[in-house]
Amino acid sequence: xxxxxxxxxxxxxxxxxxxxxxxxxxxxxxxxxxxxxxxxxxxxxxxxxxxxxxxxxxxxxxxxxxxxxxxxxxxxxxxxxxxxxxxxxxxxxxxxxxxxxxxxxxxxxxxxxxxxxxxxxxxxxxxxxxxxxxxxxxxxxxxxxxxxxxxxxxxxxxxxxxxxxxxxxxxxxxxxxxxxxxxxxxxxxxxxxxxxxxxxxxxxxxxxxxxxxxxxxxxxxxxxxxxxxxxxxxxxxxxxxxxxxxxxxxxxxxxxxxxxxxxxxxxxxxxxxxxxxxxxxxxxxxxxxxxx
Numbered sequence: 001x002x003x004x005x006x007x008x009x010x011x012x013x014x015x016x017x018x019x020x021x022x023x024x025x026x027x028x029x030x031x032x033x034x035x036x037x038x039x040x041x042x043x044x045x046x047x048x049x050x051x052x053x054x055x056x057x058x059x060x061x062x063x064x065x066x067x068x069x070x071x072x073x074x075x076x077x078x079x080x081x082x083x084x085x086x087x088x089x090x091x092x093x094x095x096x097x098x099x100x101x102x103x104x105x106x107x108x109x110x111x112x113x114x115x116x117x118x119x120x121x122x123x124x125x126x127x128x129x130x131x132x133x134x135x136x137x138x139x140x141x142x143x144x145x146x147x148x149x150x151x152x153x154x155x156x157x158x159x160x161x162x163x164x165x166x167x168x169x170x171x172x173x174x175x176x177x178x179x180x181x182x183x184x185x186x187x188x189x190x191x192x193x194x195x196x197x198x199x200x201x202x203x204x205x206x207x208x209x210x211x212x213x214x215x216x217x218x219x220x221x222x223x224x225x226x227x228x229x230x231x232x233x234x235x236x237x238x239x240x241x242x243x244x245x246x247x248x249x250x251x252x253x254x255x256x257x258x259x260x261x262x263x264x265x266x267x268x269x270x271x272x273x274x275x276x277x278x279x280x281x282x283x284x285x286x287x288x289x290x291x292x
Contacts, residue, residue, distance in 0.1 A: 030201075033182030037198055037234050037242075041176050044242040045124040047271035052169055053117040054131050057263040122169050122268070123275060126284030127211070129169045142170045144213035144285040166216045169266040172245040174215055175232055176200075178207025188235065190243050191269070195235040203228045212285060219261060220250035243268050 044050075120131025120139075132139030132150065139150040146161035147168070164171065182200035189195070204227040208215045221227055235244035246265040 030181035
């Protein structure tokens with residue numbers, strides 16, 4: 001449950017292999033790795049557009065802990081003796097916890113089924129992306145810090161839209177703009193391409209300074225210093241382009257023993273793709289200057 005490819009549990013991966021910046025070994029190595037990622041980002045953005053796939057993975061660790069705590073709390077309150085009424089109340093609450101646990105376990109089984117990848121297009125110049133199922137009525141459009149749901153272009157004509165979350169491709173790309181330290185891992189193969197896998201730490205404040213719109217704050221960020229150490233994974237191919245970005249959201253920060261909630265991954269499949277004609281009528285950050 002809640003496992004990454006390769007078998008490592010999400011919490012183990014982030015707490016053991018994503019240390020604070022000064023634990024990246026030589027600080028110069030961490031800064032050099034960050035420089036390589038930022039250079040790859042510049043090259044990637046220079047491609048103009050990309051065909052993408054977006055995937056979500058939900059962790060069952062946090063709900064499982066809630067079930068365990070509920071059962072443990074009820075067991076601690078169980079009276080050793082007491083009146084028949086007290087014993088009846090205790091049995092009632094035990095059954096209630098069992099029913100709730102059964103319902104949550106069914107929900108967990110549904111969470112464990114990975115969603116199918118959502119295909120889409122990322123427009124680096126207009127700082128926007130659209131992704132979803134093949135049906136345009138279920139697609140989602142993100143422009144800067146705003147989000148609309150299809151059908152398009154009608155939906156995007158409504159003023160304002162909704163605040164964009166961290167669970168979308170543009171936020172992942174913008175997070176990489178704030179990378180301050182990175183450590184290279186073993187080479188991996190993605191879609192037949194040899195890629196360098198980096199574990200990085202990003203400063204959300206620095207990332208936000210690089211764009212003209214506000215950025216959403218991930219879950220689990222309880223202190224200001226947490227915003228300077230947000231874990232992100234980046235894969236760079238042998239041509240110097242970013243091919244995958246991944247971020248795990250936590251209940252409490254990973255460094256404070258946080259529990260993973262979900263992971264979002266965007267794969268950049270093909271660069272320089274032509275934007276659909278319908279995109280001409282959609283908003284972009286470039287048109288408005290800033291969507292905030």
